[in-house]
Amino acid sequence: MSDAPQNEAATESYSYLGPRGTFTEAALAQVPDARGKIWRSVNNVGEALDDVVAGRSVAAMIAIENSIEGGVNATQDALAKIPNLRIVGEYLVKVQFVLVAKPGTTLADVKVVNAHPVAYTQCHHWLDANLPSHGHIPATSNVAAAASLFDNDLADAAVAPPGIVDHYDLDVLAENIGDNDNAVTRFVLVSKTTAIPPRTGADKTSLIVELPDDRAGALLELLEQFSTRGVNMSLLESRPIGDALGRYRFVIDADGHILDERVADSLLGVRRFSPKVIFLGSYPRADKAPIEYIPRYDDDVFIEARDWLRGVISGEPDAS
DSSP, X not given: OOSSXXXXXXXXXEEEEOSTTOHHHHHHTTOGGGTTSEEEEESSHHHXXXXXXXXXXXXXEEEEEETTTEEOHHHHHHHHHSOSOEEEEEEEEEOOOEEEESTTOOGGGOOEEEEOHHHHHHHHHHHHHHOTTOEEEEOSSHHHHHHGGGTOSSOSEEEEOGGXXXXXXXXXXXXXXXXXXXXXXEEEEEEXXXXXXXXXXXXXXXXXXXXXXXXXXXHHHHHHHHHTTTOOEEEEEEEEOSSSXXXXXXXXXXXXXXXXXXXXXXXXXXXXHOSOEEEEEEEXXXXXXXXXXXXXXXXXXXXXXXXXXXXXHHTOOOOO
């Protein structure tokens, strides 16, 4: 049974990195279709995606990118290795942290801090300045860091989300301890559905692409598939394939929808170039920002060019 909000009559489940109170749960709360359904708390990205593959959940909410740390490697690698998954939406959660401890603990009492490695990295300047001699114990999640304070005495305090006090009897020793007030984590909702959400004009297309070989200019050739068609890439990250040194796959977010002519033409170029292309989905951008592009890459331009070529091949008179 889930430890998250649910309705006894619900027949659909959504998986998320738990327990309750995590940033992932906050992202899932933004999904209208998930309201009133069963929420399955899981321990890691692999378990969340396995729920989807096995049919235990209709979708899983997973973190894929952080504005401070960049891409989430575990998520990118899992999406590259587990077939037939699609991203159907993205959601942004502002990342803030507090330092919490069991009642009666003061800041001067803190010698060891429990924190998820990513959270610890985002708070280390504050921790170094205010607790210069502290030790660190890694946790599996931000909420698990706080919960561990009740399980053992290895840590005196924990780095956790601000809402943690709604779930645990803890005192807040310090607020807003993150080093960057603009930190945001991007989450994606992943499903097995092959239905592509309709284009909105404010969309994103995600791919994972392997280079054909390790040679000079190979990456440039990949990038040109997008640049020569006026498609901006909002994310480009490399991940080792793992079968040999120098072999990489690239995680790409392209501005636009697969039904946009310029994006579709880019994907055709990528497919001709790469031995393996994984289409992860086209979906609305979380920020709803309209995609800007140069007018010569408008849909009508691509369509007119195809009509012109068709006319040349069929022997039609040149109307120009």
